[in-house]
Amino acid sequence: METLTRPNDLAADLPGLPPRVVIIGGGFAGLEAAKALGDAPVRVTLLDRRNHHTFQPLLYQVATCALAPAQIAAPLRSVVREQSNTEVFLAEARQIDLKNQSILTDDIVFDYDYLILAVGARHSYFGHDEWEKFAPGLKAVEDALEIRQRMLAAFELAEKATDEAERRAALTFVIVGGGPTGVEMAGAIKEIGTYSMTEDFRHFDPAKARVIILEGSPRVLGAFAEDLSESARRQLEEIGVEVRTGTRVTGVDEFGVIANGERIESRTVIWAAGNAASPLLRTLGSDAPLDKAGRAIVNPDLSIPGHPNVFVLGDAANFSHQGGTPLPGLSPVAMQQGRCAAANIRHLVAGGQATPFHYFDKGSMATIGRARAIAEVFPTIFKRLHLSGFMAWMAWLFVHVLYLVGFRNKLGVLAEWAWAYLLNYRGSRLITRDIGMLRNFSPPSPYALPTASNPKTSPPMASTAASGPVGPPAASSAL
Ligand SMILES: Cc1cc2nc3c(=O)[nH]c(=O)nc-3n(C[C@H](O)[C@H](O)[C@H](O)COP(=O)(O)OP(=O)(O)OC[C@H]3O[C@@H](n4cnc5c(N)ncnc54)[C@H](O)[C@@H]3O)c2cc1C
Numbered sequence: 001m002e003t004l005t006r007p008n009d010l011a012a013d014l015p016g017l018p019p020r021v022v023i024i025g026g027g028f029a030g031l032e033a034a035k036a037l038g039d040a041p042v043r044v045t046l047l048d049r050r051n052h053h054t055f056q057p058l059l060y061q062v063a064t065c066a067l068a069p070a071q072i073a074a075p076l077r078s079v080v081r082e083q084s085n086t087e088v089f090l091a092e093a094r095q096i097d098l099k100n101q102s103i104l105t106d107d108i109v110f111d112y113d114y115l116i117l118a119v120g121a122r123h124s125y126f127g128h129d130e131w132e133k134f135a136p137g138l139k140a141v142e143d144a145l146e147i148r149q150r151m152l153a154a155f156e157l158a159e160k161a162t163d164e165a166e167r168r169a170a171l172t173f174v175i176v177g178g179g180p181t182g183v184e185m186a187g188a189i190k191e192i193g194t195y196s197m198t199e200d201f202r203h204f205d206p207a208k209a210r211v212i213i214l215e216g217s218p219r220v221l222g223a224f225a226e227d228l229s230e231s232a233r234r235q236l237e238e239i240g241v242e243v244r245t246g247t248r249v250t251g252v253d254e255f256g257v258i259a260n261g262e263r264i265e266s267r268t269v270i271w272a273a274g275n276a277a278s279p280l281l282r283t284l285g286s287d288a289p290l291d292k293a294g295r296a297i298v299n300p301d302l303s304i305p306g307h308p309n310v311f312v313l314g315d316a317a318n319f320s321h322q323g324g325t326p327l328p329g330l331s332p333v334a335m336q337q338g339r340c341a342a343a344n345i346r347h348l349v350a351g352g353q354a355t356p357f358h359y360f361d362k363g364s365m366a367t368i369g370r371a372r373a374i375a376e377v378f379p380t381i382f383k384r385l386h387l388s389g390f391m392a393w394m395a396w397l398f399v400h401v402l403y404l405v406g407f408r409n410k411l412g413v414l415a416e417w418a419w420a421y422l423l424n425y426r427g428s429r430l431i432t433r434d435i436g437m438l439r440n441f442s443p444p445s446p447y448a449l450p451t452a453s454n455p456k457t458s459p460p461m462a463s464t465a466a467s468g469p470v471g472p473p474a475a476s477s478a479l
Helices: 028-036 056-063 141-160 164-170 180-196 226-238 279-287 331-349 390-403 407-423 436-441 474-478
Strands: 020-024 043-048 052-054 073-075 086-090 093-097 102-105 109-111 114-117 121-123 172-176 210-214 242-244 249-253 256-259 262-265 268-271 275-277 307-312 363-367 373-377 386-388
Touching: 020 028, 020 109, 028 043, 028 114, 028 331, 056 141, 056 180, 093 279, 114 331, 141 164, 141 180, 141 268, 164 172, 164 262, 172 180, 172 256, 172 262, 180 210, 180 226, 180 363, 226 242, 226 373, 226 386, 307 331, 363 390, 373 390, 386 390, 390 407
Parallel strands: 020 043, 020 114, 043 086, 114 307, 172 210, 172 268, 210 242
Antiparallel strands: 052 073, 093 102, 102 109, 121 275, 249 256, 256 262, 363 373, 373 386
């Protein structure tokens, strides 16, 4: 790292100035903390490598053409624009120096009096990072757009296919992981084929698209109560999603997956199976013990051992002081922790004590396509208030619009959903990237246009399944 300069307004933290709180990450936890410090006697610096907050629970709707990216994201600057004590920098934190209380980015060093680390998580491929390019995960807007284009490209490929095996592979969508993201993606993709694209293609029936969930554990939505998990499976199967539980994926390549030893030909594989915390946490060094997923193991007040001024929140934290197991990676956990860390900083600045975090669980929900969902409501108050089907779906709609950042986004999303529900219309269906992917997956001598030497179109490609790109490639044997 060469240049380590600081912006003028940050230079020389003169004595007497209010303490500086640096927040890394403008996701659910970091943004909530920044908002809660908006009127505190501190200077807040919010750093994020993206210029927007992403409402991750609706990413799958971008990936499946229901919403446009701007409808689920909000520019960080505009969210905190009214807070005169808060500045925003577009910067990727590379290293934390606990001893010198500073953060290194590519071009600037930021000093802090208090630090909030809310950097979230990425997907984990269980030691097979080489699978990522064949099976993208869903964490950011770019991921959603990538998945969207692959999915749309697969339908285009099916329309062009001259070989049944190739068409079948193009119309097979495999989702690895049966947690909320996997289930929601599966429901939405099935719905696209069944309702939204029914009249758009001439050479195949989109309703025949095969959507398969591969889940390693015995049930989908394993974090939910057993009856809800069973209901989710039933609802998925009712709309035609194949659910394979107890299924281990041992290979992924551009031609599909190997699951429990069986090869499934597919042109669209989506990864929704594992999480690992941000690598930035490793730069905390031995002062901050990490768990197996790379999350910082935090004290009851969300600080890290030996550093009462450094807080780690949300998906980046392992908080196990309530019930003995780590709290789940959910947005309400992150938001409540954001507010708690902000309150603790206020206490400390005022010469008081930090207080322990306590999570208030309002429940969880997951949607399974059109008018279907499951929901567990206020589990700490009602032992068994479990909803399934339409009621759960209404609750899901209400909660997601309520927590979406930005009034314009709330209105826009509501209008889009009403339109989609009434007319089965999904408008965000543009393929804007190079169609190289389509070409790569095309049969070797494609869709021949009539030529002088071949007045008819060329015959369907010869046994693609055996010799063309469809068969397991050499690389797959190593999988
Ligand atoms: C597809 C999907 C669906 C989900 N559905 C639900 C749901 O239905 N209900 C629910 O409760 N939860 C859901 N979650 C989980 C929920 O979104 C997370 O628990 C929540 O986002 C965690 O908040 P966070 O602030 O810890 O991290 P994030 O919201 O991920 O924010 C982290 C921020 O840190 C920034 N960042 C990371 N590294 C750096 C760096 N080095 N320098 C600068 N900035 C950095 C990122 O750009 C990002 O803005 C879902 C998650 C996903 C991915």
